[in-house]
Amino acid sequence: MKYRELIAEMTLEEKASLMSGKDYWQTENIERLGINSIFLADGPHGIRRQAAASDKIGLNQGVPATCYPTAATVANSWNAELGEKVGEYLGEEAVSQKVNVLLGPGINMKRNPLCGRNFEYFSEDPYLAGKMAAGYIRGIQSHGVSACVKHFAVNNQEEKRMTIDTIVDERTLREIYLTAFEIAVKEGKTKSIMSSYNKLNGTYTNENFHLMQEILRGEWGYTGTVITDWGGSNDRIEGLLAGNELEMPSTAGETDREIMEAIKNGKIKEEVLDESVDRLLDLIFSTEAAINRSKVEIDIDKHHRVSQKVAEESIVLLKNEEDILPLKFGKKVAVIGEFAQNARYQGAGSSLVNPTILDHTMDSFEESGILSIGYEPGFERYGKKNKQMIDRACGLAEKADVVLLYIGLDEVTEAEGLDRKNMKIPENQIDLLHAIHEVNQNIIAIISCGSAVEMPWIEKVKGLLHGYLGGQAGARAILRVLSGDVNPSGKLAETYPLKYEDTPSYRHFPGKEATVEYREGPFIGYRYYDTAGVDVLFPFGYGLSYTTFEYSDIQVDRSGVSFCLTNRGTKAGMEVAQLYIGCRSDKIFRASKELKGFTKVFINAGESKTVRIPFDDKTFRYFNIETNRWEKESAHYDIMIGSSSADIRLVDTVLIEGTEAPVPYDKEKLSAYYSGKVSNVSKDEFENLIGRKLPDPTWNRNKPLGYNDTIAQCQYAKGLFGRIAYHSIIFTHRFLWKIGKRSTANIIMMSILNLPFRGIARMTGGVVNMPMLDGILMMVNGHFFKGIWHTIKEKIKLRKVLKRKNTNVSQ
CATH class of the missing domain: 2.60.40.10 (Immunoglobulins)
Structure with missing residues (x-):
């Protein structure tokens, strides 16, 4: 061990304390030994260091930082060196904001187009994703801070992501879902990895010995730190045995005590804890040294220009009928579409960056050389139909030589914690397209979204440019491609099927209750379409x-x-x-x-x-x-x-x-599997592939609800309290959605409805502990008054424990 002497000076309590966070974003410190806290921040495409205090729970606004194009966008550049350049600038900003660990990049496979987080992932192909990720990691870590590759592994749906059991055969696991991580470890040399929420073949990934020890540390030789996704720890002792160092966020010492008790009763050897402490100390000291020796002043304009260059190289030209692009000099252009005025440039959720600068299309025309005769929004952003807006847009389109039509998906459609309901662009936008086509056939559509969409309307446009989610300078980058100042060179890092039903995982996505079955095996994306002879759009x-x-x-x-x-x-x-x-x-x-x-x-x-x-x-x-x-x-x-x-x-x-x-x-x-026609594999054949019987894919509705059941399962609860709580959550979600508070409504689905009960303890930073959770479960399971009394009693006990702890610290 590298820090054997230092670890020998620690008490058991101090060693255990390092294994979980100090608060929501920082690791624990041991002042007497010179071990300081380090800061972790979201940041696949920009630093999201929360501006609020780090003990505040939630997705609070971050300190301003450059918002680079998302991973799904940069993957279209097919340029690992460009990815490394993005990483270098991300690393520089991390150092300037004193962020030790940047939580990204995300390299899960795009198994299905509807995964709500596809905007944050590179590709449907593990080789491309791995090479791009390795570039990012090298760039970030060139400044001495750490990248944190996520989510390890097979986290390919957002719905019920904290409890779903992914059923996949070993070969598919290795070839498709782990290869990008292997490249990230061996070529990128990532210093940290984030475990995913889900189970893998019956065991939570954070506790999965085969995944974490035999493959990651054994076969790949990984010596870095494993960090849980926030609230992703289930059994802390099993996680530690599997080689997980850091549980985030804080549990206010609850799991520290579990670790100490496990060592005292012989369930786990203290040497296992020492090794985990050693690996975490290496992450702490190496990144802290890098931040302390660097005095970085960020050139905001320079970083903005880099973001623009990355976006320019990642834009994909999908259609160019009659060479309508680049735009000919002097053509009168009508700009239509709400996204032209208010750019859709990044995803939503934990990766939401507060940009330093934000370009909008309408502010950038003068320097582009394109002659705009006016702008009309044409549609309401969140799908509501409005005939008057369409009429005004058509009136402008009639006067123009060419129409630039900005369409795509809104921020609440592609979001962490939720999967998309379909592959369609909202109907009100397509109504607008059809109406404009009646008065002007020279339409160039510019799409803004982070994943594949259906395009049954494609014959109505002569030009089609896909900007994906181009970051804070994406709007200007698109204009430079439209004008011909930039020759487009992006290529799709994912297949665009003709319709969603053509996708090989169509019948098995998402897993709705206990499991999700990867019956298509290794045939995802182009591997399936090309082998099975299925026509695609792109x-x-x-x-x-x-x-x-x-x-x-x-x-x-x-x-x-x-x-x-x-x-x-x-x-x-x-x-x-x-x-x-x-x-x-x-x-x-x-x-x-x-x-x-x-x-x-x-x-x-x-x-x-x-x-x-x-x-x-x-x-x-x-x-x-x-x-x-x-x-x-x-x-x-x-x-x-x-x-x-x-x-x-x-x-x-x-x-x-x-x-x-x-x-x-x-x-x-x-x-x-030998034919590649895997869109409807039988249960028997899939069982032959995985070599065992499939587990029950449904929830057990007859047993009392437990730690790993979701709050959504309260609809089946034995206790009236549980059922009332469930229906109250559903009502609140629908009400918020109806009044336009869609982001808040999404957070309810992500952070409450699909949360397992243990998440109440794991995500609240010690406000609720597991004994208090036992009381909540009593209430849900039909013992309301007994549960209330138990919860109150345990809350009083917790306050006394924390008071004693704070008294000891102050002394």
């Missing part, structure tokens, strides 16, 4: 440019693939060349192609460049569930170079000698 890796690129002369050797890339157009531009691998053997079921490399190349008009993409340890591997390790299959592999997963330009073949591992599957029992 394929993975797709994006247009104002120039054209030609691929030629492929050369494959044992270490990689080379080819020639030529810019055949009249404008300089950047092209994302993508390497896909396809195995010709049918012994092991696999997707028809898998992304195994990519590079982004700038090429002047008429220029040619030789491009090389190397192979690595992930190029040909698959996870064998029989040998329990990564293997290579002896086979011929197609080496495919493409401009997207559906636009393969060059193909060659290479013979790879494998590891001759046994075939772990019975092909006849897994026919859906």
